[in-house]
Amino acid sequence: MNNLEIDFSGKVIVVTGGSRGIGRAIVESFCGSNGRVYILDMDEKSARETVNEVTSRGGEVSFLPLDVSDHAMVRKVLGSILSEEGHVDVLVNDAGVSLPKPFAECTEKDWDFVVGINLKGTFNTSNVLFPSMIQRRYGKIVNIASIAGKLGGGFLGTSIYGASKAGVIGLTKGMAREGGPYGINVNAICPGVIRTAMGNAIPEEHQKVIIQGTPLRRYGEPYEIGNVVAFLASDLASHITGEIMDVDGGIVRD
Numbered sequence: 001m002n003n004l005e006i007d008f009s010g011k012v013i014v015v016t017g018g019s020r021g022i023g024r025a026i027v028e029s030f031c032g033s034n035g036r037v038y039i040l041d042m043d044e045k046s047a048r049e050t051v052n053e054v055t056s057r058g059g060e061v062s063f064l065p066l067d068v069s070d071h072a073m074v075r076k077v078l079g080s081i082l083s084e085e086g087h088v089d090v091l092v093n094d095a096g097v098s099l100p101k102p103f104a105e106c107t108e109k110d111w112d113f114v115v116g117i118n119l120k121g122t123f124n125t126s127n128v129l130f131p132s133m134i135q136r137r138y139g140k141i142v143n144i145a146s147i148a149g150k151l152g153g154g155f156l157g158t159s160i161y162g163a164s165k166a167g168v169i170g171l172t173k174g175m176a177r178e179g180g181p182y183g184i185n186v187n188a189i190c191p192g193v194i195r196t197a198m199g200n201a202i203p204e205e206h207q208k209v210i211i212q213g214t215p216l217r218r219y220g221e222p223y224e225i226g227n228v229v230a231f232l233a234s235d236l237a238s239h240i241t242g243e244i245m246d247v248d249g250g251i252v253r254d
């Protein structure tokens with residue numbers, strides 16, 4: 001039997017950081033497959049642009065402002081989606097920040113900022129939605145980690161970033177073990193360098209070195225992450241959980 005269509009009709013999907021960059025490509029990928037998407041983000045201007053464009057193509061997408069590092073706010077906003085829709089089928093934790101700064105100059109505030117969004121933010125949303133997914137015996141969580149979470153950061157002064165993404169990888173594996181018996185799949189994607197505001201912020205000379213060390217010899221495009229997220233969030237990937245998948249042009253080969 002061949003059943004390779006991805007169709008998210010009737011599915012409620014939450015994408016944090018969905019306003020722009022990789023998150024926007026993830027939103028487009030779900031909306032292109034008939035999903036009902038909520039963007040939770042702090043960048044209202046980009047969110048409005050994304051909502052207008054995706055809606056004009058027939059996609060079903062809404063925006064709710066949210067700082068993922070604020071647990072009380074996450075509980076409130078996700079609570080409002082649960083009361084409106086009755087359930088959330090798919091959660092994608094994409095919201096993230098990078099702070100290229102030499103480790104010797106980093107402060108406690110820097111740590112709290114990066115870890116608060118990248119790792120605690122992933123905890124906050126997953127923690128709020130997990131009980132309802134357990135109750136329904138269904139849920140898909142896809143976390144956007146980074147190859148920096150595997151290799152360690154530090155290349156461009158991103159040690160804290162690497163540590164936060166290593167935490168996301170650990171959390172993904174744990175949630176997959178705990179969620180598996182209840183029909184919840186939890187996976188993570190480790191992008192390499194992707195052409196977004198974050199990827200383009202890398203200085204030109206470093207970009208050249210990175211591309212030389214990438215077997216496919218180019219940056220990734222946001223839609224190349226969107227495609228894999230849609231696959232992992234679909235029932236095509238029903239027997240995959242706890243997987244930490246590199247989508248990096250071949251940089252990490254372990």
Ligand SMILES: NC(=O)c1ccc[n+]([C@@H]2O[C@H](COP(=O)([O-])OP(=O)(O)OC[C@H]3O[C@@H](n4cnc5c(N)ncnc54)[C@H](O)[C@@H]3O)[C@@H](O)[C@H]2O)c1
Nearest residue numbers: 017021022042043067068095096146191193194196198199
């Ligand atoms: N671009 C890359 O090369 C790359 C590589 C590896 C991993 N990643 C990861 O992919 C994800 C998306 O990155 P991107 O390149 O699209 O970056 P981006 O800066 O273009 O987008 C990040 C999104 O997250 C949102 N965001 C930031 N802080 C938030 C908060 N506190 N609450 C809610 N939303 C918040 C931003 O408003 C933005 O919409 C991040 O988790 C990033 O770490 C990116």
